[in-house]
Amino acid sequence: GEDVEQSLFLSVREGDSSVINCTYTDSSSTYLYWYKQEPGAGLQLLTYIFSNMDMKQDQRLTVLLNKKDKHLSLRIADTQTGDSAIYFCAESTHNAGNMLTFGGGTRLMVKP
Amino acid sequence: GAGVSQSPRYKVTKRGQDVALRCDPISGHVSLYWYRQALGQGPEFLTYFNYEAQQDKSGLPNDRFSAERPEGSISTLTIQRTEQRDSAMYRCASIGGANTGELFFGEGSRLTVL
Numbered sequence: 001g002e003d004v005e006q007s008l009f010l011s012v013r014e015g016d017s018s019v020i021n022c023t024y025t026d027s028s029s030t031y032l033y034w035y036k037q038e039p040g041a042g043l044q045l046l047t048y049i050f051s052n053m054d055m056k057q058d059q060r061l062t063v064l065l066n067k068k069d070k071h072l073s074l075r076i077a078d079t080q081t082g083d084s085a086i087y088f089c090a091e092s093t094h095n096a097g098n099m100l101t102f103g104g105g106t107r108l109m110v111k112p
Numbered sequence: 113g114a115g116v117s118q119s120p121r122y123k124v125t126k127r128g129q130d131v132a133l134r135c136d137p138i139s140g141h142v143s144l145y146w147y148r149q150a151l152g153q154g155p156e157f158l159t160y161f162n163y164e165a166q167q168d169k170s171g172l173p174n175d176r177f178s179a180e181r182p183e184g185s186i187s188t189l190t191i192q193r194t195e196q197r198d199s200a201m202y203r204c205a206s207i208g209g210a211n212t213g214e215l216f217f218g219e220g221s222r223l224t225v226l
C-alpha cells in the first residue's frame with residue numbers, strides 16, 4: 001500500500017526558516033497536502049499542491065514537490081512560536097475517493 | 113453547522129463495553145470520513161461515506177468496528193466489545209467539493225479503554 005514518511009522532530013529558532021520534509025511511494029498521487037495539528041485541536045489544512053505542479057507559495061509557506069523523487073517539502077519563512085505544532089504530510093489519489101494517507105507527523109518546536 | 117462536530121470529546125470505558133462515537137459534518141457536505149489516530153502517529157483511514165452509502169470500509173480493523181450514516185448527514189462509529197488496543201483519537205472529517213480533497217476535520221473523540 002501507500003507509504004508516507006516524515007522525520008519525527010525539528011527544532012528552529014524564532015525568525016529562522018523551517019523546512020519539513022516528506023517522502024511518499026504512490027506514484028499515482030493526485031494531491032499532496034500539509035496539515036497542522038495543535039494540541040487539543042483538529043487537523044487544519046495549511047496548503048496543498050496538485051501533482052503536476054512543482055512549487056506553490058502562500059504567504060510564509062512554500063511547498064516544493066519533486067515528483068521524480070516523490071519528495072515533498074514545506075518551508076515556513078520567519079518561523080514564529082505560534083508555528084509550534086505537529087505537521088502532517090498527506091497524499092490522495094483522485095480515483096480513490098479522496099481518501100488521504102498521512103505520514104506520522106513532524107513535531108516542530110520553535111525556540112524564542 | 114459551522115464546523116465538523118464530534119461527541120463525546122472524551123470517552124473512558126471498560127474493556128468489553130460497546131461505544132458509539134458521533135460525527136456531525138459541515139452542513140451540505142456530501143462525503144464523510146472516519147480516521148483513527150494512535151498517540152504519536154498520523155491518522156489512519158477507517159471508512160468513508162458519500163451521502164448515506166458506505167463507499168469504502170477497508171480500513172476498519174475488524175468486525176467489531178462498524179459505521180453508519182443513515183440519512184446522509186450525522187454518522188456514528190460503533191466499536192463493540194472494546195479492547196485496550198482500541199484506545200486512540202477517532203477523527204471525523206467531511207468534504208464539500210470533490211476535486212481538491214480538502215478535508216475539514218473535527219476535534220476528535222479520544223477513546224480510552226481500561
